[in-house]
Amino acid sequence: MKKILCALLACMLCASVSIGFSGCGCSNNSSQEPGYRVTATEPDLTNDEFGFFILNKDEVMVTKYTGSGKDIKIPESYENYKVTVIGRSLFNGNDISSVEIPDTVKEIQDYAFSSNRNLKSVKLPKNLESIGTNAFFNCPSLESIELPATLKEISVYAFSAAGFKSVTIPESKTLTKLDRFVFYQCQELTDVYLPATITSIADDTFDDCPNKITIHAPKSSYAANYAKTHNFEFKEVK
Template identity: 35%
Template structure:
């Protein structure tokens, strides 16, 4: 069971900390949280499932760093941005990225060695260098027609990756 701590900023409410443990972290929907701060679940090896409310527009850095057993993340429908290293070194096997995310930042999915499938939805325009660096088991990335730019280093260290374009 996790207990959450929030802080109201000039721009809105920020989820600052998640204390506790457990296999599931369901972020409450009773607040208008806009941002998930850095390191919220960093190192929580027991974590398997996380669900974010749709109010969240940004996910901070190193939020899931070292969450090696994390298998499912429900991203918010209104998500606009992942900060660098947001999903680094976690155990997800597949991810569905909402089209509201215009660009996938460098190192967002760094060293997600169990990641196999990525679905990027219509609306996303750019995948920056090293966004999926060293995702050694990544095989399938489904790209929307809206993609305008993919850095030639976006999938560095991903020897099995195949890009599927709509």
């Protein structure tokens, strides 16, 4: 309980404090390459629904939502810029029901969709590489999600307190570990499908999940051994 209260307080603090660069989203280091992290302040570009922060000459990050709809479709481009990043806390605490993210997006930053208690449907991009800390924290209506094989990182608390009943980690050359508290306090979680390509799982990845969890994995995999040493049920998959 203390951990989830801490996460909630951090989420509130994140929404109320703005730290970062002013004006254009580009770093003052002109040698930076696309894909580097920035913390946005005010958008450089806006339309009727979104604010966009310029990352470089080709890419923007979505940093603000000003629409009123509950079913969100994020555009893949705006004014000749490609949308590649979903910004920090973009929909934090909003009352949205579904979101469709275009395949141009490679990064979802911290708290992007956290505390959306009615969020039921999420379509992740096929080229997604990173899901940030607490990105889908406290989304109890989110019962399932399809994770792409392009993922490189799922950060701590990314899906904590989500409504998943089962979760499947895709076989991937780039995603080989599950970080701490990724599925912490998932109240409905009972089945986890893990490929042989997962070679590291934190001891507390599934902490405080009340149901008995069955791990489905290849017989001689790291996940199979993890299930046995952490008192999970185990079912072999081929």
